[in-house]
Amino acid sequence: MLIEIGRASLNIAFVMAIYVAIASVIGVVRKDLRFVTSARRGIYAIFFLATTSTGVLLNAFLTNDFSIKYVASYSEKALGLHYKIAALWGGNDGSLLFWIFGLASFAALMAFQNRKDRSHAFIPYTYTVIMVILIFFLILTCFLTNPFDTFPPSMVPADGRGLNPMLQTPGMIFHPPALLWGYVGFTIPFAFAVAALLTRELDSVWIIKTRKWTLFSWTLLSIGNIMGAEWAYDELGWGGFWAWDPVENASFIPWLTATAYLHSVMIQERRNMLKVWNMFLIVITFALTIFGTFLVRSGVLQSVHDFGVSEMGPYFIVFMALTSAIAFGLIIYRYDDLKSDNNQLESFLSREATFLLNNVILLALAFATLWGTVFPLISELATGNKITVGPPFFAQVNTPLFLILLIITGICPLIGWRKASPENLRRNFVVPTVLLILTAVLLFVFKMRHVYAILCFSFSTFVLHTIFMEYYRGVKARKKLKGEGTLKALVNLLWKKKRRYGGYLIHAGIVMVFIGATGSSVFVTEKAKNLHIGETMEIGDYKLKYEAIRSREKPNYEAVVAFLSVYKNGEKIEVITPEKRFYNKFQGEPTSEVAIRRTLKEDLFVILAAFEKDRTITIKAIINPLINWMWIGACLAIFGGFYVLLPDGRKKVKA
């Protein structure tokens, strides 16, 4: 019965979405608010139906209803409760349902936010655009990969096949939803953009209405990306956090274009410029989110993350091509309206110009990553030879671009809007440049010879100094103007200018990510050794002593655990326990549960690579310098993102 409710909810949602799409247009064309109101209520109904459908599937996981093929494929009786929840989006069918749930939720929230807006004709069109996108996903779910498909009663298995062991990690509870909903979130600004193009309401209203949606989606995508990196670091057991895997790239590319949009949109708000460019960026960001969703399901590129080959690839390609063609076609059609009368820059030496350069670098990075991701296909088409484009390619091509981006992050705030004089530039650049050079010289004196690392650390000093000075000057100005103490001035500064100073928090976080990524990539130390009980191995300042090996049983796996004492400067500081797990349903795929001793200076990363019957073990130990700065920086950037999302602290002035 419940299964029928879940299936029927999806089918009704499909019909309802068609109704909302049509009713919204009729409402605008006939100027009849009743249709628009009805469409809005229809969106609420779709949210209810999608929630019901998702709830039914979740309930099936929690109650071990293996009559549903999807549940039987991704769960088992012995699976922990939290992983049963995570299994909901662990496969293709469920993740598409989760997408629908996300889009229906966002659509309902958007409709609720704009329920009283009767002055902008683009709002009903926004409903239509969102519904068209929802209809596409509902077609896939209702007719191609229905998560409620069931076995005939005689073939219902007694237990499920279980969740892939690599997905049985706490990160999987948050990483896919954040990523998926980050993708979904960009549908809202895309819909507003297309609706604004359709209705010719091309002023900055749609930008302002979608500002928080864009930032919210960007923040979710940031969480998704960083949690993916953390998952790779903790779970894949190779000591790295990013392998430039096609699916990783697919979520990183829209993050880059969205970052470019978040910056360039400020110029439109402030100077009423770059309207065409901003339209282009939001359309391309949306198209890339669909591309990412396609890539994980198409099977065209090999990835540790994908759902395997499915028949959905062509549908996604056609949908992506159609939506992009329509959106770009509209941009071209409305080009004359979008062309700003105010496209005037006083100088190359202006913040506007540096923002444009920042956009170019971000797009170059997006292009380079996309290019590297699809180049194996292009090369095979052109030459007939299969090739691979892996980490060395991306390190070669993307690293210089990242460094340019980093230094621009520091240069932007030093250059004022409109035009900066050479005198201003000298005044603002002297100290950070001296610090930059000083850092580089010091690193060289202390025997650092890796050029990119020296550049990264010295550029980081430059950027962090400019951020610090922004806060310092702001606090100083408040103290002088308002007579506030330092702490109060800082709090008020942050509260009343969230966008500006929250933005600097994000920048500071990103700089820390650069520092952590560079330290752990360039200066990593690795050692492997076979150990008998009582033997030791040394790596860096650490000595590891193999004390014991034991096995332990859990409901759905058995683990072999090695106990190693960690000594530093002759003193025992910790006992760590790397383990190898053998999941009952995945006997051929043992997984490594690494042991990590984390400090701000470095991680000691220990993997139980192998063990023998005579209790000999093979230990692989890695020292990853500075890596925790990456996680701290990412948390700061994400905090900054949410902070900027908080309601404006400024008092509203009555007109």
Next chain:
Amino acid sequence: MKKRFLIIAFIAVATLTASYPVSLLAGDTQSEIEETLICLCGCGQTIKNCPHQNCGFAIPAKAKIKEYLSEGKTKDEIIDIFVSQNGEEVLAAPKKEGFNLLGYIMPFLALFAAVGVIVLIIRGWTKTGIEDEEKTLPMAKDDFGSDIDKQIEKELEEMD
């Protein structure tokens, strides 16, 4: 003139940095070779980083690399053996030759083209032309000011 010099300098620096060989490795030759070769088990990772504990490709490949190194073979010789046995697909990044060279060059060509377009656009948008850039307009003094503190104070007043 000064701007053109800056643009040329930017392109030169970017080109030089692009050609700088990046090694993400600090390990020994075994580790370097493992990072150079991709695992063909389907994981899409390098041999070194293949997450599959009983991988049918990465584990024998690691043993082979160790064996070849003990026989005194160089890194290039070992890589050539793997390429001859598995095709170019086994390389973690394509060789910089023939059509594949395009893979490395294209992003930078796109970047330079984009920078060129942006420079042209900005030139078109600058009312007073490049020659006047270094003169400070009165508006600029008001906006950015000789003293950044004044600007912040102005913004803070607006804000409150």
